[in-house]
Amino acid sequence: MKKRIWLPFSLVMLCGLVRARGESAASRKSESTPDAAYIDVAAGTLWTEPRIHRTIDTPSLLNPADLRLWISNMSVEDKLWLVGKLETQALFGNKVMILEIQDDWVKVAVEGEPTPRNELGYPGWLPKKQLTFNKRMQRKSDQPFALVKDKTTWLYHNKKLTKRFIEISFNTQLPVVNWVKNAVKVITPSGGKKWISAGSVNIYKSFSDIPKPSADDIIHTAEQFLGLPYLWSGMSGFGFDCSGFAHNIYKHHGIIIPRDASAQILKGKKVSKGDLQKGDLLFFAHQNGQGAVHHVGIYYGRDKMIHSPNSRSSIEILDDIWQSSYAPEYAGARRYLENK
Structure with a gap:
């Protein structure tokens, strides 16, 4: 059973468009809202405003989200429509800070995505169903983690890696519980402990232990x-x-x-x-x-x-x-x- 966060109600093709929209005074969370949550889909897509999506965007808004289907179904014109309407994405297990709530949508700031717009992280809106609050994830945030090195890979229910759970992205970072020769057991935001191929990840004690690259x-x-x-x-x-x-x-x-x-x-x-x-x-x-x-x-x-x-x-x-x-x-x- 997934533990979800049920928050109370309270051609421009140029890819580096300056996002100059600042945070309004209304961008603040309810006092009863948890300060932090975790992304519970392969990649949560953050929008400039809630509920401005089209029918074709539905696969990206579900839990689980089907990003492969969403992207493959879009024409060039469909993709161009997204320019200026999306903010960023946050990966499975990424910590976010709650900024504001509007019914079934939540405005968050993505930890680890620096921006002058908000000192907490990159801001944007996503569906509430794509978030979860997991105290275990929070407690294990300082322990060794697996960092995905493949473009995408799968999490599995079993260490034999035969029963698929969810496809996740490059750079997804999840706390490690244990590992055997060919598989690593990790903590997920709301799906409990799952397994991932050892060949798809690097394991580090901390972010600072990642080797300096050439x-x-x-x-x-x-x-x-x-x-x-x-x-x-x-x-x-x-x-x-x-x-x-x-x-x-x-x-x-x-x-x-x-x-x-x-x-x-x-x-x-x-x-x-x-x-x-x-x-x-x-x-x-x-x-x-x-x-x-x-x-x-x-x-x-x-x-x-x-x-x-x-x-x-x-x-x-x-x-x-x-x-x-x-x-x-x-x-x-x-x-x-x-x-x-």
């Missing part, structure tokens, strides 16, 4: 997503937007960077065009590079860039940045890697 580590991790469809505000192995792609590749290697391109360009070490190294983030902006940042990619070396371009395409390696349509809008680069 530039090649960043590139190798990014390459596994080649061909993955773009999704506005996507933050999972089912679909990424440009800044979500960069954020997640770095997070997988223990480096937390801001969620949005417009904030990513303000952090890290500024790098000149002549000093670019693999793994650097490249930014592009309107008004010939002088306006609002709208895109970010990861420098691949030899004037190439791996990136998630827009709603009409998939993650790709751009062969020559400086001969492409992005060149006139180049706005600079930032380095988040330590020199090794």
Whole structure:
């Protein structure tokens, strides 16, 4: 039986659009609402407002959510409609803070997705049914965890890995209970203890114990997503937007960077065009590079860039940045890697 949190009532294709909407004075939770909850679906999709979705978005709003069905059913035009209506996504087991409640929708801030918009995390609305409050998850937050390294993988009911429970995403992080040769037992938000293939995860004692990556580590991790469809505000192995792609590749290697391109360009070490190294983030902006940042990619070396371009395409390696349509809008680069 799932323990859910029943809260009381109380073509623009550019993937780095600056989300400038601030938090209103009304964005606050009821005093009787739990401070924190956990995402109880493979990836909870956060909206700018409650109940603005279409019928075609229904698979993303259920519990369990079917993100693969949702994304595959959308045409390019359907995907473009999402621009400016979605905020971000939060993965299975991700802790969120409750900000506001409207009937069966909850506004949350996603822990681990830095943004200047809210110090608690990236804000947005999702259905209440996709949240759960689990004291065991909270108590085990400081113990070793399994970090998913595959694009997606399955959780199973049994250690033989024959009875599927739920498909989860790259970068999903779950507390570890035990492990055997081929399987790891983890705690889930509301489904009890489940098993995952040992080959699909890395196990760390803490986030700070994730090894510092080299530039090649960043590139190798990014390459596994080649061909993955773009999704506005996507933050999972089912679909990424440009800044979500960069954020997640770095997070997988223990480096937390801001969620949005417009904030990513303000952090890290500024790098000149002549000093670019693999793994650097490249930014592009309107008004010939002088306006609002709208895109970010990861420098691949030899004037190439791996990136998630827009709603009409998939993650790709751009062969020559400086001969492409992005060149006139180049706005600079930032380095988040330590020199090794």
